[in-house]
Amino acid sequence: MADTVHPAEKTENGPNGPNTAVWRSRAVVRRSTRAWRVRGSAAVVAVLMLSVLLVPPFAQLDQQAVDLAAKLRPPSWTHPFGTDDVGRDLLLRCVYGLRVSLLVGVVAAVVSTVIGTAVGALAGALGGWTDRLVMRLVDVFASVPHLLLGIFIVAMFRPGVWPVVVSVALTHWLSTARIVRAEVLSLRSRPYVDAAISGGASRRRVAVRHLLPGVLPQAGLAAVLMVPHAIWHESALSFLGLGLPTHQASLGTLVQSARGSLLAGDWWPTLFPGLCAVTATLAVAGLAGAWRERLNPRRRSELML
Amino acid sequence: MARLAGRRALFAVPVLGAVTFGVFAIAAASPFDPVKAYAGTAGLSASQETLDQLRANLGTDRPLVTRWWDWLTSAVRGDLGVSSALRQPVADVIGERVGWSVLLASAAFLVAVLLGGLLGVLAARRPGGWTDRAVTSLAYTLEAAPPFWLGLLVMWLFALRLGVLPAGGLTDTGSTVVTAGEVARHLVLPAGVLALSQLPWFVLYVRQGVGDALQEDPVRGARARGLAERTVLTGHALRSGMLPVLTLIGSRVPELITGALLVETVFSWPGIAAATVESATAADFPLLAALTVLATFAVLLGNLLADLLYGLADPRVGFDG
Amino acid sequence: MTPRTGSDSGSSGNSGSGNSGNSGTGGTGGNSGTGGTVLSVRDLSVRFRMRDGSYVRAVTGVSFDLAAGECLALVGESGCGKSVLASALLGLLPGNASIAGSALLGDDGLDLLRAEERVLAREVRGRRAGLVPQSPAAHLTPVRTIRSHLRETVRELTGDAGSGRVRAAAGRAAFPEDHLDRHPHELSGGLAQRAATALALVGDAPLLLADEPTTGLDRDLVERTVDELRRHTGDHRALLLITHDLAAAGRIADRVAVMYAGRLVEITDASGFFGAPGPRHPYARGLLNALPERDFTPIPGMPPELGALPPGCAFAARCARASAACTVVPDLVSGVACHHVAVAHA
Numbered sequence: 001m002a003d004t005v006h007p008a009e010k011t012e013n014g015p016n017g018p019n020t021a022v023w024r025s026r027a028v029v030r031r032s033t034r035a036w037r038v039r040g041s042a043a044v045v046a047v048l049m050l051s052v053l054l055v056p057p058f059a060q061l062d063q064q065a066v067d068l069a070a071k072l073r074p075p076s077w078t079h080p081f082g083t084d085d086v087g088r089d090l091l092l093r094c095v096y097g098l099r100v101s102l103l104v105g106v107v108a109a110v111v112s113t114v115i116g117t118a119v120g121a122l123a124g125a126l127g128g129w130t131d132r133l134v135m136r137l138v139d140v141f142a143s144v145p146h147l148l149l150g151i152f153i154v155a156m157f158r159p160g161v162w163p164v165v166v167s168v169a170l171t172h173w174l175s176t177a178r179i180v181r182a183e184v185l186s187l188r189s190r191p192y193v194d195a196a197i198s199g200g201a202s203r204r205r206v207a208v209r210h211l212l213p214g215v216l217p218q219a220g221l222a223a224v225l226m227v228p229h230a231i232w233h234e235s236a237l238s239f240l241g242l243g244l245p246t247h248q249a250s251l252g253t254l255v256q257s258a259r260g261s262l263l264a265g266d267w268w269p270t271l272f273p274g275l276c277a278v279t280a281t282l283a284v285a286g287l288a289g290a291w292r293e294r295l296n297p298r299r300r301s302e303l304m305l
Numbered sequence: 306m307a308r309l310a311g312r313r314a315l316f317a318v319p320v321l322g323a324v325t326f327g328v329f330a331i332a333a334a335s336p337f338d339p340v341k342a343y344a345g346t347a348g349l350s351a352s353q354e355t356l357d358q359l360r361a362n363l364g365t366d367r368p369l370v371t372r373w374w375d376w377l378t379s380a381v382r383g384d385l386g387v388s389s390a391l392r393q394p395v396a397d398v399i400g401e402r403v404g405w406s407v408l409l410a411s412a413a414f415l416v417a418v419l420l421g422g423l424l425g426v427l428a429a430r431r432p433g434g435w436t437d438r439a440v441t442s443l444a445y446t447l448e449a450a451p452p453f454w455l456g457l458l459v460m461w462l463f464a465l466r467l468g469v470l471p472a473g474g475l476t477d478t479g480s481t482v483v484t485a486g487e488v489a490r491h492l493v494l495p496a497g498v499l500a501l502s503q504l505p506w507f508v509l510y511v512r513q514g515v516g517d518a519l520q521e522d523p524v525r526g527a528r529a530r531g532l533a534e535r536t537v538l539t540g541h542a543l544r545s546g547m548l549p550v551l552t553l554i555g556s557r558v559p560e561l562i563t564g565a566l567l568v569e570t571v572f573s574w575p576g577i578a579a580a581t582v583e584s585a586t587a588a589d590f591p592l593l594a595a596l597t598v599l600a601t602f603a604v605l606l607g608n609l610l611a612d613l614l615y616g617l618a619d620p621r622v623g624f625d626g
Numbered sequence: 627m628t629p630r631t632g633s634d635s636g637s638s639g640n641s642g643s644g645n646s647g648n649s650g651t652g653g654t655g656g657n658s659g660t661g662g663t664v665l666s667v668r669d670l671s672v673r674f675r676m677r678d679g680s681y682v683r684a685v686t687g688v689s690f691d692l693a694a695g696e697c698l699a700l701v702g703e704s705g706c707g708k709s710v711l712a713s714a715l716l717g718l719l720p721g722n723a724s725i726a727g728s729a730l731l732g733d734d735g736l737d738l739l740r741a742e743e744r745v746l747a748r749e750v751r752g753r754r755a756g757l758v759p760q761s762p763a764a765h766l767t768p769v770r771t772i773r774s775h776l777r778e779t780v781r782e783l784t785g786d787a788g789s790g791r792v793r794a795a796a797g798r799a800a801f802p803e804d805h806l807d808r809h810p811h812e813l814s815g816g817l818a819q820r821a822a823t824a825l826a827l828v829g830d831a832p833l834l835l836a837d838e839p840t841t842g843l844d845r846d847l848v849e850r851t852v853d854e855l856r857r858h859t860g861d862h863r864a865l866l867l868i869t870h871d872l873a874a875a876g877r878i879a880d881r882v883a884v885m886y887a888g889r890l891v892e893i894t895d896a897s898g899f900f901g902a903p904g905p906r907h908p909y910a911r912g913l914l915n916a917l918p919e920r921d922f923t924p925i926p927g928m929p930p931e932l933g934a935l936p937p938g939c940a941f942a943a944r945c946a947r948a949s950a951a952c953t954v955v956p957d958l959v960s961g962v963a964c965h966h967v968a969v970a971h972a
Contacts, residue, residue: 021671024742027721028431033438121532140323143604144597147566148581152328154337155585232451236567239453240582255454261471262398267461274454281449525718526765530779530825531752539768540778548769620809621768 034290036295041286048280052099055092072266082268085261088118090269093249096278100250101277102227104161104234108168109226115169116176117219124184125211134181138174146171150233154242164243168230180215187214198225199294224288235277251277306613317602322377324601328594329373335588356431376594386591390584390598395595399577399604403599405475406576409569410561412492413499418554419550421507426543429515440508448505452521452564456498465492473573495572502555502564507550510597551618557613558604662733664833665692665715665755665862670727670739672707672714682933684710686888687727689958694832694862699896700868701913702885703929708868709760711885712835714739716757717746731755732832752783756831758855762822762840766810772796772821773806776828783829799824800854815842819851827858834859837868852878860930872917876900884910887930887940894961906962911939939965 067087075082081090123134141149150167156164187193187210196206231251236245238252246253251273258269376386385395428440464472471477471494476487502548518524519542527541529535562578577596584592598606628755672685684707692698693853700708713719715729729738738750744813751757759765767774776795781787795807801820810818819839826834836855840848848871856878859865869875875882876896883893891908892899905911907919912925927944930936936943942952956963 021726022672023671023724023726024739025721026717027723032433040390067735076415087436136319140320140327140560143601144319144324145562145566145600147563148597150601151566151581151585152593153331155588155593156331158336177782185394214511226448227404232449235451236453239451239567240570240586242585249688252451255457260456262457262461263465264462265465267458270454270457270461274451274458277454278449282445284451284560520720522759522761522764523767526759526762526822527759527767528747529716529751529752529759529765530783531747531829532779532782534747536778536782540770544767544769565820619769621811 001239009112013249025133037286038290040199041283041290044279044283045057045287048283051095051211052102055095056099072261072264072269074266075268081272083265084258084269090272093254094251094272095250097249097254097273098276098280100244100248101231101234101252102280104164104244105168105227105230108165108172108230108234109223111165111169112172112226112230113176113223115182116173117215119173120177120180120182121184121211121215123186124181127278131181134177138177141171141174147233147236150237151240154237159241159243159245161244164234164237167237169231171233172229175220176226179218179222183215183218184211187191187211217295221288224284227288228285231277231281306616309612309616310609312516313605313612317605320605321598321601325377325380325594325598327371328597329376332590332594333369336550375460380595380598385595388584388589388592390587390589390592391580395592398580398592399595399599402575402577402580406565406569406573406578408488409492409496409499409574410565412496413503413564413568414557414561416496416500417503417507421504422511422547422550424504424508424510426515426538429519429542429546430514430538432516435526437512440512444508445503451567452498452502453571453579456495456568459494459498460571472582473571475575491574495568497575498571499561499564499568501563502568506557506560508552510550511546514549517540518542518546521545548615548619552611552615554614555607555609558607562600562603628749662694663691664694664732665866666730666735667691667715668728668730669715670725672709672710672719672723672725674720675722675724678900680933681719682901683888683933683935687891688885689727690883690890692864692866692891694835694864695859696880697856697859697865697867697878698881698883699879700866700883700885701870701872701875703913704870705932706885706929707888707932708870708885710838712757712837712866712868712967716751716755717741717743718757745829752779752829752831753836754824754829754831755833756826756829758819758822758826758834758836758839760841763810763813763815763818765822766818768810771807771809772801772813774807775821775825779825781826795828796821797860798827816847816851819843820888823855823858832863834863834865835868836865838870839867840869840871840874848874849877872913873946875920884913888932888959889940889955890963891941892962906967907941907964908945908947908966912944939963 053112067083071083071085072081073083079089079091081094083106084093088178119134119137123131150171153167153170154163190210193206193210196210201209233245234250235252235255238250239256241256244250244253246257254273255263255270258266263268379386380423383396385399387393388395391398424440424444428437431437460472463470471491473491473495475491476483477491480487484546519538523545524537524542527537532540533589565576565578566582568574569576570582573579577599581593581600583589584596637663638715668689670682670685670688674682674684676682688711690698696758700711701707705839710719710723714723714725717738719725725739726740730736731750736745736750736754738746738755741750766772771793776792779789780791780795784791791805792806799820801817802826805813805817810821813821823836823839834855839855840851843851852867852874855865855867867875867879879896881893881895882899884891884905892905892910894905899905899910900914903952905914909925915921916924930940930943938953939945939948940949945952947964949966951965954965956965
């Protein structure tokens with residue numbers, strides 16, 4: 001038990017002499033690491049973004065440089081991630097792969113959020129039949145495993161960026177739609193909306209002035225939260241050979257092309273692209289989580305007397 | 306309870322109908338020519354006449370709705386078409402392979418539930434403690450890791466580096482008879498990786514549920530009665546804390562299928578998930594359509610199971626559907 | 627019974643803890659009990675640390691003794707800190723609570739407030755001090771039957787969980803056998819109360835804490851419940867009855883302690899409280915007069931928030947006798963804490 005002595009602590013009840021109570025607590029005090037974790041996530045995201053933006057223009061030639069003499073070298077000082085099966089530096093390849101994956105991921109997340117926001121807002125704002133229809137649609141989409149639907153979509157088209165984007169968008173708009181619909185429904189019932197309508201504001205004005213400002217932050221948050229999922233989905237599709245074409249380096253295609261060397265015993269072409277994906281995912285999700293805490297703070301627990 | 310199942314069955318029909326229609330619609334938008342896909346390499350040298358005949362036979366020139374309806378009506382009767390890539394009736398393909406997928410999924414699910422439950426409880430006992438922090442970090446990291454990447458690394462470690470487990474397939478190469486021992490050995494890695502991919506959700510949910518239960522009145526009452534902390538944990542906090550997990554267990558079927566798609570591919574496990582990927586790569590539409598529908602059916606079944614379990618487990622809840 | 631003379635033996639053991647001006651605790655030896663002191667509380671204070679860093683002082687400087695065979699009724703309005711006191715004695719407070727003072731239990735003088743959690747769990751709770759909690763049904767696990775609760779408690783506290791023992795335990799609180807296989811939410815208020823009482827009595831603890839045992843029950847059930855609690859107390863057990871129901875307390879209490887805004891404002895024997903000369907503290911007087919059987923006039927105003935207690939006497943704002951002296955917290959002298967009461971000596 002932790003003892004804290006408060007010498008000469010005055011009681012609230014005025015000049016009654018110093019209160020030298022020895023207060024004891026059974027709680028174990030644990031320092032919260034949340035702030036450090038958020039800072040860590042921000043730092044990692046900054047590093048990733050910097051490398052993704054700054055490295056490619058300078059290393060354009062190097063990443064394609066095939067050097068068969070240096071093929072499949074394990075990690076070393078000159079090649080921190082090792083080299084792949086045709087001698088390319090894996091660290092550079094990973095940076096390129098990360099860039100492509102991030103790009104595709106962000107675009108896919110944005111498209112998915114736009115679809116979800118539109119559908120959710122429509123359902124929440126119009127209500128009635130539209131709402132019920134939309135909810136049924138959501139149920140239908142939710143009944144199909146998302147990767148399966150994703151595979152189906154890309155299977156029907158040749159490998160490329162846009163089938164992947166469409167695949168992610170069509171499988172991930174559900175959660176955004178639900179969030180936006182809930183937000184719109186809650187905003188609709190607020191008194192100031194009623195006041196605006198009874199004051200003569202048109203529906204469009206109400207929508208733009210009152211509903212949109214509440215919906216946009218939620219939609220934005222949903223988009224950021226979606227990026228890790230989009231990256232995951234794209235890498236899975238690319239790994240299966242259905243996503244991006246193999247000559248295009250994304251984190252998924254890198255792992256796929258590393259399969260051959262893995263069976264021969266070389267682990268690094270497989271490990272590092274995946275590690276980049278995990279790191280990027282954790283960092284982005286960490287930041288997004290902190291933003292979500294700020295946006296939707298949890299209620300303080302109540303004191304029971 | 307029967308009423309709940311009945312209502313769900315009723316609800317399933319339009320859902321399956323919508324899914325199948327969606328599947329056909331997407332295929333209709335595809336630039337792939339199903340006739341060429343069906344004909345395969347033979348189609349390259351076939352004459353235009355033959356191709357047209359094939360087209361008429363396959364009925365690919367008919368409107369979308371007609372094709373969908375025909376497929377639906379024959380599917381209900383049991384005829385799911387013929388796989389263009391495997392040259393086998395789709396029903397046969399499914400029949401041969403679905404058992405192996407069920408085996409893999411069940412084994413993985415069991416491990417995930419048990420291990421996830423254990424870790425979740427250990428983490429919830431002392432919130433913020435070292436075990437809690439370690440378990441939570443592990444859960445979030447596993448959640449971020451792509452299952453195929455995990456699978457490849459695990460395969461490298463155990464099959465190639467340490468050589469203690471086989472690298473894939475159902476049986477050892479060269480064996481003609483399938484024995485339970487061989488299957489069990491080959492099951493370890495894929496089921497383990499699939500379990501790892503499902504673990505985070507169970508860990509976090511059990512941790513949440515048990516953690517909440519430990520703060521609530523029933524646990525306070527149990528402690529006040531003088532019960533040992535272990536009894537309080539297993540007899541009271543766990544019982545109440547597992548209820549939310551139980552409700553949602555059936556909703557994990559989609560994630561399980563998603564994971565199986567990747568794991569079966571990595572480990573060359575002869576299940577229907579691997580077949581799905583193969584058929585997608587080959588643009589084998591009949592097989593793909595049937596498998597998508599099967600997966601949807603499994604998801605709906607999982608949801609129904611979850612509601613039934615919850616109704617049985619919690620005496621306060623009735624089956625209102 | 628003669629009014630108690632104020633004695634100072636309670637404060638001699640304090641080494642600088644709590645309000646140093648405390649001169650009397652209003653009751654060391656029991657006067658209706660046959661046994662020794664079961665519980666001796668000195669300057670018990672409980673405060674909760676809120677998220678914004680401020681403190682809510684739920685209990686301040688409470689002192690009393692409890693003897694075997696005695697029933698002490700701790701009365702006060704809702705939110706005055708009575709339940710917090712019970713939780714503090716058994717170490718069941720939430721994590722943001724801190725306590726000061728001492729609470730010595732039994733012959734060996736184990737300080738409940740200083741004891742390790744392990745000691746409380748293994749030796750004290752259920753065995754040396756039993757709790758009948760507020761909202762009894764809520765303190766049982768919803769997915770388990772009453773029988774399973776009883777069997778588990780009987781097994782852990784006595785080592786033998788035969789069905790005979792379980793039935794006997796249920797029978798002690800007159801819990802009907804045919805309801806043993808029900809779940810907590812299926813029980814009526816009265817039955818849930820009996821189940822909780824049965825569970826609290828399994829360990830035969832010499833100290834019984836009953837936290838609001840009559841809430842939600844109608845009048846005749848209230849009377850039956852408190853009478854049964856008295857019966858359980860007998861000669862060998864001490865009962866601390868926490869309630870806001872003065873009439874119920876009047877039925878069975880040997881002594882009455884009145885709490886207001888976290889402090890004890892009066893502690894005296896029951897006959898002197900409910901009969902002549904009546905309560906001496908203006909708040910206690912007002913409480914009694916508020917009963918339907920008496921004047922049925924409520925006390926004007928509301929009790930203060932425990933997080934924003936005024937300096938000085940907390941009741942001054944509602945008190946007809948308030949004067950300049952009330953800016954200082956009155957000490958508990960001869961069983962009453964008020965600047966405007968002439969202390970009667972027998």
